[in-house]
Amino acid sequence: MITTILTTATILCSQILGSPTIDRYEGWVMANVEIECPEDIEYLRDIGARSLACYDHPGQTQMLMTEKMVENARLHRIETKITERDIANYIKKIDQIRGEARTAGVGGWYSDFKTWPEVNQQLQQLANNNPKLASVFEVGITHEGRAIRGIRITSPGDATNRKRILFNGCQHAREWIAVMVPVYIAEHLIEGWYNNAEIQSFLDTTEVIIVPIVNPDGYEFTYAVGGDRFWRKNRRNNSGSCEGVDLNRNWDIDWNGGDSTSTSTCSDIYVGPSVFSEPETQAMRTLIESLPNLVTHIDFHSYSQLILKAWGYTSTPHPDDNIIQALGVAMHDAYQSVHGEQYTVGTPGDILYYADGTFQDWTTSIGTLGYTIELRPTGSPGFDLPPSEIVPTCEESFEGILAMMRFISNPVTVSFPNGLISFVTPGEMHVLHVSMQPTFGGEVDPTTAKIHIRYGETGVEGTVPLEHTGNGLFKANIPGSFCGLSTEFWFEVETTTGQNQRYPAGNAVLNVGAAQLVEEITMDQNPNWSTDGLWSWGQPIGGGGQYGNPDPTSGATGNNVMGYNLNGDYESNLSEKHLVAGPYNLSGNQNTQLQFSRYLNVEQPMYDHATISVKSGNDSWQTVWTNLSEITDDQWQAVSYDISTVADNSPELWVRWTMGSTDSAWQYSGWNIDDVYISTSIESGMVGDVNCDGLVSVEDVLTIISSWGPCEGVCAEDIVPDQNINVSDLLLVIANW
Ligand SMILES: [Zn+2]
Structure with missing residues (x-):
């Protein structure tokens, strides 16, 4: 096997920057196509257009088409704009950019995309250099006789009873970034074992299995002279004019179910002659069946910047959707935290449309939490991501998988549905809403939920039980203590099987200070804020609710609110409509918090958006909060946000609520806002200064x-x-x- 790999490597290295696809797409163009409904996609598929997205979706998408197809699409009233008339030239440009990136070498091994032999060599080197942590193994052999290779990573010692996690890339040949990310994860987990206590502790309890290239035949074909940069499937010989099976439609979960599937061998979404017909899917199945305690799985793809969860094949929610969603959101937040790139979480059906026979659904069906992550970019240039974005994409993905590892290390997932503030006021009680949900089945024992509180780092700890309001939701009373040090707190809870959870790992810190209410807008009178679209002040009439819940019939206090369409739902195809409050002078203030009562119904963010932002003076707007899922309030919610980074010391603070954009269907009742408070606090005093006179006496x-x-x-x-x-x-x- 080694001889084969080396020979192939020698041949392919000299060809890597060659120009495949030159003749294959003579007469074809690349086009941006505006898809309005699934029927448009079906029509384009029927006339032979090739979508370059991993999942086709409504909106703008890249396609390969002949001039004739473009003409037909336009006659069919599908807006089509040719972006590249010369595919050979396109390939040359990509090769040139890659050649330059490789020569410059920024990012080391990750300076440019790597071929199958180069990836195998890298995995082998990682294992050779770290034999006590990592080993390379063969998953199976492809149609063309290539070995699918994986690497196992875990701390030394008996791994039999450890949890397992699987990461794979490249079911789809042309999605090159989906190969680089799993290799980066392997390398950085190994490196982290030596210098990062958290990663070491993960690897003490978890075995990580990584298969960067599930589809080496297809992957090599995207690099080969005479190959096809745009190839997606494997290289099955279908004994006809077209080769290949879409591996991500070949899994035994509603196989060939008709949602984004095809029985035509020439289709990019060909399901294969039978379920599990392909050596690649069979080999991965055999691997997975040999892995007891496989907790989570990520199948990396590109592009669109999506975190897709189960189910992909049906609109029926998974019974553990709360956990699946929570882990999706944890990864989403981690992805976004590194470079600020926007990713979206949801099921394929929520975000795009259903897809049958996918890997993530199959692993989920056997009890693992399976995800598909569509990496950068969001759109153009599609899977030809510039090499300069390889490292940033890998970096955000690594944070994403660390969030996954943290999540599965915790038996209970703790979150704050109404936000978390950063200071409390002396002498006043702050009510914090806390959600405690079991991470992997089982139940939380509400009688064990408690909050530990102390003042300052060295204060004496007090412990108070939490009030359970049902369904794993609790109220924590955070005392706004006294003039002195910060309030520190953490939660503790047990599952009914006796697993203990502390949250957070360290302590949450709230500064304590005398709150100063800078603004108090009760909505009893019209605040005369700047409005746009159907934003207005008055009494809502309980209207709307085509989806979600109708508007309320009064404010949280009093009759009136600021709301988007007080008479019913927001409109379809809405652009962003803003409600702007301000300016407020916060010079000399610190710990600025925004609090208000919220009654909001909005569809999930792939379709409809509700956002809060703030800005100082003429700076750009900063997002404070945006809906990461569908929101269906059926009562007023007290929400609190820490806006100190923008608002503190700002002579001119603006606060903005935005309704929209929205898509063409499913209307909800939108924003209702009442009792808006902007407060700040002065941290003051000393421990023991009970009466706040500046002396302990x-x-x-x-x-x-x-x-x-x-x-x-x-x-x-x-x-x-x-x-x-x-x-x-x-x-x-x-x-x-
Ligand atoms: Zn894909």
Whole structure:
């Protein structure tokens, strides 16, 4: 086998920057096509146009077409714009960019896309250099006799009972970035084992299996002279004019079900002669069946910047959708945190349309949480991602998989559905809504949910049970303590099987200070904010709700609100419509928070958007929050956002709520906003300064003594928060005298 690989490598390395596809697409052009409905895609497929997207979808998409097809599409009223008339020239340009990137070498091994032999060599080298952590293995052999290779990575020791995670790339041959990312993950997990305690601890309990190239025949064909840069399928000989099966339609989950599938051998989405007909899908199935305790799986593809979850083949939600969605959102947030690239989470049906027989659905059907991640870019230039974006795409993907590893390390997933503020006010109770959901089945025992609170890093810890309001939702009362140090807190909860979860791993820190209400807009009077579209002030009439819930019939307090269409749903095909409040002068202020009451119904973000943003002066708008899923409020929600990075010290703060854009179907009742508060706080005081006079003195002792005894709720004197004003509080004052 090694001889074969080396021989192939020698031949292919000299050809890698050759120009495949030159003759194959004589007479073809590349076009941007505006798809309005699935029928348009069907029509284009029928006339022989080749989509370059991994999943076809409504909106603008890249296609390979002949001039005749372009003409027909236009006659069919499908807007089609030719972007490249000379495919050979396109390929030459791509090769030139790649050649330059390879010569410059920025990013080392990741400076340019790598061929199958180069990837195999890299995996082998990783294993050779780290034999106690990694080993290369053969998954199976393809139609053309190539070995599909994988690498196993875990800490030394018996891995039998460890959790397992699978990452693979390149079911689709032309999606080159989907090969680079899994190799990067392998390399950086190994490297992380030596210098990152968190990664080492993951690998102590988890075995990671990585198969960067599931489809080496197709992948090599996209590089070969006489090959096809635009090849998607494997290289099955279909004994006719067309080769190949779409491996990501060959899995046994609604195989050949008719959603984004074809029985034509010439189609890019050909399902194959039978379910699991292909050596590549068979080999991956055999591998997976040999992996007990396979918890999660990611199948990397490009492009569109999507995190696709199960199910892909049906609109019926998965019974564990809350967990599947939570992990999707965790990865989404991690992806976006690195370079600010926007990714979207959802099922293929939510985001694009259904697809049958896919890998992610099959792994999900056997009890693993399977995802498809469509990597960069969002659109043009499609799978010909510039080589300069390889490293950034790998970096954000690595954060994404770390988020996955963190997630599966936690038996309970803790989140804050109404936001998390960054300071509390002395003497006032802040109610924090906390969601605690089991990560992998089982149940949370609500009687074990508690919050640990202490003041400052060295304060004495108090523990208070959480109030369970049903369905894993809790209310935590965060005491706005006293003039002194920050409030630190963390949660603890157990599952009914006795697994303990602490959240966060460290402590959450809230600054404590005297809150200053900068603005209080109760909506009892018209605030006369700048409005656009159907934004207006008044009493909502409970209208709308074609999907989701209707509007409320009054404000959270009083009758009136600022709402988008007080009489019903938002419109279809809406552009962004803004409600702008401000300007507010926050000079000299810090810890600025935005709080308001929300009653919002909006479709999920692939279709419809609801956004909050802020800006200072003439700076650009910064997004504070946007819907990451469908939102269907049926009661008023108190929400709080930390806007300090933009608002603190701003002489001119603007706050904006946006309805839209929206798509052509499914209307919801949209935004209703009431009781808007902008507050800031001055951090002040010292530990033990119970009465906030700037001194720890006998006055503070007297204040404690005068309130001696049990404390209901929050007491400013209960500076060791144990709901008792007692000797521990007194001792803390004396200690800070
Ligand atoms: Zn793909």
